Amino acid sequence: MARFTPPAADAMRARILDAARDEFAAHGLTGARVERLAAAADSNKAQVFHYFGGKEGLFDALLVQELGGLHDAVPLDTDDLPAWAGRLHDAVVERPWVARLATWQRLERTDAPVPALVERYESSVAEVERAQRAGVLPRSFRPAVLLALVQQLAGVWTALPAEATGSVSAVVAARRRQVVVDAVAQLLGR
Template sequence: MATFTPPAADAVRARLLLAARDEFAAVGLASARTERIGAAAASNKAQLFHYFGSKEGLFDALVTRTVTETLAEVPLDVDDLPGWAGRLHDAAVARPWMPRLLTWHRLERATEVPLPAILTRDADLVAAVEHAQRAGVLPRSYRPAVLLGLVMHLAVFWSTTSAEFDPLVQAVTAPRRRQVVVDAVRSLLGT
């Protein structure tokens, strides 16, 4: 069976996104260097600007892709929010760069125009939670957006703790960390 070979343009764009992921996760948007991204992608700065328009355009494309791919892999399950939080935790563990990238986005792009794809995705998730609350599947103890935000933050809790906090919880094993997330969401829901 023949393997699919993406067109050269798609391959260059994919390499730029991968190199950008590593650069942005490590140093953020302001300190990232387009020359380093281009070199790491076996491409150049001109290609980066051709495909993404600017360093900020590349960063925004990467954040959008990261969120979109993660939520496609881990679709919201309002019938099992604790299980969904566990799967979201697993996605963050499998992508150690993801929480860092999203933190840099929050720190460096929060005052910019919100990313349309993420706004749409968030609105859809909140609407699903609200629908589940109205149907009695989820409790109404929190507004839909607040409940969703709490669950999402609990899911990535272990991926976002500070270096100073890590020694205090180093005895908590990886499987136990996941279970803590699931149990915390259950408790939040009162189930």
């Protein structure tokens, strides 16, 4: 059976997004250069503008792809939030660029949330709220706060300042994951 070959436009768009991931993760929105990422994608600046409308549109599309992809890879499980936090931790460790992109977004785009990501987050908050109403999760925190705390715990190891990395470097990967799971369990009073 012949392999599916995506249309040239889809392949070009994917190459631009791949190059953008590396460029934006390294330099952020402000420091990224369209010329540099276009060259890395074997493309040109005009194609970036054609597919994404500019650097900001490309950054937003990349955030939707990467953060949305993380959400798809690790769907929220309110029945076992500690285990979900462990899986989210694993996914973040496997995709180190996601934490960098999210940090750049917080630093450079606080006034411009991406609607598709806001919609996904609000959906997750509503799911946590349903679980709280059903008695599956405690009501000690508002749903959005509980979700934010769990997400932060899942990514805690990627968010350490440089000064802290030396003192926790002896904590092996499996233990780091277990710390996340245990911390979320304690947060839930389990």
